Amino acid sequence: MADGVGAPGAFPRTAAVVGLGLIGGSLALRLRACGVAVVGIDTDPATLAVARARGAADVVADELAAAAGADLVIVAVPLDQIVPVARAAARYLRDGAVLTDVGSVKAPIVAALGRGLPAGVQFVGGHPMAGSERRGIAAADPTLLDGRPFVLTPAAGTAPAAVEALRGLIARLGMRPVLLDPVQHDELVAQVSHLPYLVSLALARAAADDARAIAGPAYADMTRIAHSPAALWEGVCRQNRAAILRALTRFEAELARLRRGLEEDTVDAVLPVDEEAPARP
């Protein structure tokens, strides 16, 4: 952590974004809009072509070696690939470079990357709380990031200067930096992201076709995330299994209380009084 992080606003001069999907692509577009030179790296030639056409990168490449000159590398690949890709990218980086990711589960990634990286490379776990049910560079949209939390999960040994540099960058991107312990992050995100996906899926599956045909906007809102790519959620469910099960248990208890209110015809006692409506996110 020395020459990579200079005066506020000077970091990074060059960022490599590895994985130009919805989130990587959106970050790349916003980084460039903030004056950061972006190297866009993806193994898919079609993705690179779209990234080039959309102006998401100054340079595109299909090999991690292209990250060599960057002082920031953002690993935005599917969850299960983050650790191996981050390790492989780190080998190319010079002293002082900062490595982060966008994975939705942090404890296993932070633990795995807490060892085995080159001594001069700092990893800080990251999770931008943005997205949509769409995927891929074609759906990338930097306004998805506007005002959203970007969680950072430094470990005990993380250099404070790397964390500060990322906090400053996140604010420049128009996002809200939030520092959390990785385990706490995973517990909270299970409640507001991973469980909601499973609930959305169950809700979509529980409705008959002719019910969906007359559904209103609330149903569309509640089942939108069920249509996001299941492949991305498989890794999340495996890697954050225990926290998701705890969140599910909390949810089931709330739902059981509502069921009892219906069964016992005391629904007035289990619905919110208007003043006690649940807090908005």
Next chain:
Amino acid sequence: MADGVGAPGAFPRTAAVVGLGLIGGSLALRLRACGVAVVGIDTDPATLAVARARGAADVVADELAAAAGADLVIVAVPLDQIVPVARAAARYLRDGAVLTDVGSVKAPIVAALGRGLPAGVQFVGGHPMAGSERRGIAAADPTLLDGRPFVLTPAAGTAPAAVEALRGLIARLGMRPVLLDPVQHDELVAQVSHLPYLVSLALARAAADDARAIAGPAYADMTRIAHSPAALWEGVCRQNRAAILRALTRFEAELARLRRGLEEDTVDAVLPVDEEAPARP
């Protein structure tokens, strides 16, 4: 059903909207935009003032007697008040007038209004599948209606001409008429409206405050309806209790399958394969 329903497009000349809340107000605004004269009726003076200021009615009144000249009356009051208000309004109507409502539960209303109305007045149960978590005339917005289903639930004895007149009007309002049996309507709406409200509420209650603080847009989408006025849902839960419990049982079964997938670490077997993603509404 004679002079009230003339040539297509001629019905209604005058519509009375009773209850100028979110839905009543939105319908009133759209009716006027379609060239229908609107009598806006509400017991709340502040609501009438806003309705007048927003141009939601040609005439506003605080008494049902003002509906006397209308050839269509839309009862858009909270569910528990629909039957008494419809009965009271019907007394003022002339032969050939059509009466409908916007209640979210249809079987009890259709049964109750199937008897005791003046012989010349036709009641056809209605349910526009539109809305938002907001309420009141200030939030009324005719674009909420655009392309939305408007369910009609005629009974065995309903005059076909009244149903046809309403179908034509619904299409002119930019909505999609859907005919359903009242009991079937209640079963389907339990799955895509009433159950989703309860699920949204349980999800909002199950998250810790610091989890909500970092929540992304999917969580906001899924908990939006939890913030709609609980008072409106109490009647819905009481009047459609059995169907909501059946929908809840379907949902719990889907959720239990996802829980088992997590517990047994076979989540790949319970998540959708991308080709089998649940149908969109």
